[in-house]
Amino acid sequence: MPSHHNRRNRKSKKPQFTSHPVEVEITRLGAGGDGIGTDNKGRIIYMPYSLPGEIAVGKTIAKRGEGIAAKLESIQQPSKNRVNQKCDYFGQCGGCSMQHMADGAISDWKRETLTKTLHQKGLDDFPINPTKSIPAGTRRRARFAVKPTQNKCVFGFNSPFSKQIVDIETCPLLSPKLSEALSILRQLSGSIEGFSMGGDVQATETQNGLDILFVPNNNGELTLHDRENLIEFANQHQVARIAWENDGWVEPVCALLPADIKFAQTDVAVPIGAFLQPSQAGQDILVDLVCKAVSGAKKIADLYCGCGTFTLPLAALPQKPIIHAADGLEDQVSAMRKAVAGQKITVESIDLAKNPPSSDELNTFDAVVFDPPRAGAQRLAENLAWSNVETIVAVSCNPATLARDLRILVDGGYEIVEATPVDQFTWSAHLEAVVVLKRESL
Template sequence: MTTTLTITRMAGQGDGVAEGEAGPVFVPLSLPGETVRGEVRDGRMDGAEILQPSPDRIAPVSPQYGDCGGCSLQHWAAGPYLAWKRDQVVATLARERIETEVEPTVAVPPGTRRRLALHARRLEDGRVVLGFKARKSWRLVEVNTCPVADPRLEATFPLLARLAGAFLEHPKSAPTLHVTWTLDGLDVDVTGVERRSGGLSADRQMQAIRVAGEGDLARLSLAGETLVMARQPRVAFGPATVPLPAGAFLQAVPEAEAAMTSRAVAAVKGAKTVADLFCGAGTFTFPLATVARVIAADASVAGIAALKVGIGSAKGMKAIEAQARDLFRRPLTPFDLKACEAIVFDPPRAGAIEQTAQIAASKASVVVGVSCNPQTFARDARVLIEAGFRLERVTPVDQFLWSAHVELVGVFRR
């Protein structure tokens, strides 16, 4: 049965929400105030006809819009879109009874993503295609152009499709190419290759290495193990140049990284010693070291090794002490942090409740929390607030353009 509804608000995952007879109805690709028509199934109206569009609706720029699951909000004008992301942060904090200044969302321009995860499949006609998952589906949407990607990455898509063919040896293989544009060119790490049957054969490895050479890849690796490296891929963190470990974490957009690191540095100025927890290869460590001595810790042995190499690449920094340590199993204690007047922590999506409890018991007067998950940030923030900190301000950062994802930087002071 066809139903006509009015969208009243946006849900957390970016779908419009209307009030139907049986309760809320989620309508993908719609906007507040719009009148839509379609069939409701299991509380969703997929493929809705827009009868009355919102004045905030704009023309999408991606040819895969509506099918690809990556950029589902590109039909929304920038002003209300960015305001909605800020509102998401405000609402998430409110659920933990936290009130603070939430700044306007920091925007990033299109064409700036230096990292992509491209899925590869072989079609029935033998052609290898790359793309992203469809909305709420395992189906692959072929992508030949991507408006959020750095144009230098986008230009390599034909080469990457050729490369992917080498990793489709086993019918159960579902390769994902994690591609990164670095100071030294393209770095590719491939995951999702069937291993139980013996892994990638020597012939297919040689095929992949040959294509990597023809395409002048800086490095090609398989699940973090280097297959061939023409040049060590490097990235710049503040004044340092750091060798990027194969398969290592890196912020997706340099402009978003700069927005977050600049706010962290500004917050800790005046401190003599700063802890950088979950430091990776030094995203925040090196900018922080321009103003203070830094104690850096992360579980990644390869990341800490890269950070130590990077120390020798820059001049004018304060001392950096780096250690490989699992901060979930062995968080730094108040004793370990006794010299730190300020602490910066940037945990994975799950947050860092154990480490946060130790930070709360430390003598640090300033804490900067960086998060890709407002829910776990709010949970961890509550621990700090109950220990006597005040959340001074939060800055949302739109690192993943036209998605429902939002990152943030929060500054706490005792």
Template structure:
């Protein structure tokens, strides 16, 4: 008996949800408002707690659904008018509709909740310390060279589309004033192909521009001359070009430089710098408060170019700074010549300092990337270092690392959230731990 082949069934098209009225109850980790929906939580951008709104449920997200705001029927406390014309589309800022006090409270709660999820005390979290808008000195822009003209700006929310940005109240004016000229420059660089990422950094000695092409080849001689002319006209300190992760200077009129505790340090091309000077000063102050004044030997792990190591050394400590970037270590060694500071290049994720190495220090500072310092925290937990100061831009990995240290016998004494990512869901923190004698 022959059987007919079974016809393949097509997946059912999900039914379009109807708009519903909700009351936003709280912020989520990304800065979205969260409300109760018929199928679980709804995550709603552009809302604040207390908003009564009409929303359209959309795709599944975690244990609930994403939703689109259709109309605010009643504003919650803390809702404000966004200051930027691009606020409704730009993915760089997601919280311009919320007051500064509301954002500060949200970021404190974000850190407290991350600690609580790991069984750590949340009541020790201090109020958020925030930097003002218009202070950001480092931006990474996207540029697209199109037939209709060059687009320069940031990605649209949840999209690969680039918004052509004409203003940015987050950033320093020295950077935003360059946008029109940068747009024209990139439009004329055929070597960039379809486009590039553009990193602009304001150092103490001027602006650095780093071009990272998405495709294309090296600049021609004429294009290199165009870059030189651009740097001269706009007083650019340095223009660099990055290919396959390797950056080289194309125009170097002067070296970008920053100052840590009165010590000038030359920045490697494309090197890391805290997003704002104000944020750097806040983090440095909190680190110095966390390290005892009389600690004779201090390790600064993931030290970068020395934003903590140099001030600690200037205060009187013998500092060992450990960093994975050879360029950053070389810059720190040059800048810190004459200080009681030793810089070492080492990949701490693969080769963390061991217990014996750690036990020669009276204090350890660590400031890892977003992935945290899991391996280093494990060895620190077994050490006898009396004081540890942890700096992080990711509450989740910070809480994980702090849990390791507390399990090793440390006491979590304090945690301070720092907001230098204005109008975004990101938050930094400085935590201090001590080992009871």
């Protein structure tokens, strides 16, 4: 008889998934933009690139939560919202998931997504404005996957849920300047000895030229020849800055010009890899919504301020308010501190997730704006809920954590005035939102 020890150490084989044909009527879209329906066996099927109302035919490929993921093979009954794809790489490249859907339908779906997410937290009875959308051809920042080979340098984006790189020549999402730079970035990436194992290349369009960051897969080291080539390349193509990341450490290889981004009328020399809104057009929409919401406020806190996306436009409002900006990213705070010297702006470096301002500290402000990362701002929301700040503006790229934080504020006595979905990640399922809350008095 086998011992208990042997039974505990006996490895159980994982059941192998068997693929099979499936036909399903799509009834809704999931949070990631996949079509969802139920097959004739009652199983939930997730079918990318399908739309509600369509009869989709495909093959199941893997288990996915409580359902099954499938690969689309054909559409038997197309939706009225189906349109032709705008890019030859759509379906192969993981950069876009919704090019098959009409732009107006995408806007409606994103507004509906925000509405449903807030409703799940009992947040209703306030206007949710139509989605403000940003067109393609405006992305000023992109991160490319690169793999040099003996014959060519594969340069592009990863396939959906895969490390395989789709080699691209063009991308309709990119700004004209980034689009023009694709071929030279490919050539440069394939010429660097320290990048022979590939990695990522992040390119950002700044006022003075491209800001390029190389992130090698193997923490490769630059040779002297590499450094000379990078400097020559920067001079030849009017590149503002080139940097190299090795094992988490970032080294500026050459900085010929300041990598400036303009916020309101102020130029900020942004740090390497700093967070920026993906497009100027998207940034302008968010700034306009935030500034209108705090019109008349004389003292404003901009929390999770980054390099000053909202701070500097808020300081330029007609009432010339006093602004206090805070963020935990020291390099970005430092960059803004240098840029705002002489203005009515104080800047603080603080970990807002762990040590947000207390309710008493928040009470010194007429309005608070916060734009946290995807994890949200739960502790800050808890302190705000006990404050008497008149106006709060929440900006978020994650509807789920936004709903959680708003629920805290509403439970604390705030009223949601309006919410506006913003779609600046064209043809993707990503969604941002700006929500305005008011409190008359405690």
